[in-house]
């Protein structure tokens with residue numbers, strides 16, 4: 290999990306803007322090294338020249354949408370569709386390759402599990418670090434740390450190193466930090482998937498509470514039920530493109546139909 294505030298150049302004064310986020314023609318391309326079974330000779334020649342094969346992954350392609358204050362937006366799509374990439378771009382972790390992202394307010398982000406914590410430190414110590422990374426002052430963090438720790442219901446574990454935690458226990462710490470930092474914009478990426486039933490219920494209640502106070506909320510989930518319950522707006526991404534935006538029931542239905550059609554098409558092609 291990674292917890293941080295939006296970088297200052299991305300954050301705009303909230304003022305009276307009716308918008309929480311505006312994404313304009315956003316494209317994100319990852320550059321990564323790629324080896325398609327090079328022969329020994331090719332590998333040696335390249336190594337001699339100091340070259341590496343580079344592959345570009347177009348994770349988001351010309352995505353545009355705006356989000357008004359009061360929106361709880363679900364983001365759905367198949368594996369690799371670009372959901373986490375979009376969240377990272379909105380959180381200011383990933384700079385756009387092209388296009389713009391504008392964010393009105395302080396974002397609290399709870400992204401991919403395991404990232405962002407120093408596992409050799411205790412849960413309580415990570416709560417303090419997470420709070421500082423979210424842009425709170427030392428005093429504000431000290432004031433809130435006990436409440437955040439208490440919320441996790443981890444008992445004595447909260448003062449033990451996080452490398453002794455299960456993934457669900459880490460998720461509790463990350464979620465607790467993210468929701469207690471009084472964010473203007475809350476971004477949650479699949480965080481609830483590792484929690485047990487009790488935690489999920491508690492987390493859902495907390496998110497409902499936050500929906501009232503935050504300017505906007507984003508939820509990435511493969512659990513379409515949670516999107517339907519928690520969100521009043523939804524976008525569907527497929528292979529980096531924005532396929533549809535609208536009421537969660539309608540977007541979920543279109544996505545489900547697409548998934549089914551794609552499955553049968555693949556079967557036909559296979560024949």
Ligand SMILES: Nc1ncnc2c1ncn2[C@@H]1O[C@H](COP(=O)(O)OP(=O)(O)OP(=O)(O)O)[C@@H](O)[C@H]1O
Pocket residue numbers: 319320321346347348366367368369370371372373374375
């Ligand atoms: N750090 C990276 N370097 C290179 N490629 C990446 C990186 N992170 C993601 N990708 C690629 O970008 C594309 C979008 O990935 P992303 O994680 O945003 O998808 P996702 O919709 O969140 O998927 P999932 O539902 O599986 O979590 C994928 O093709 C993925 O392989």
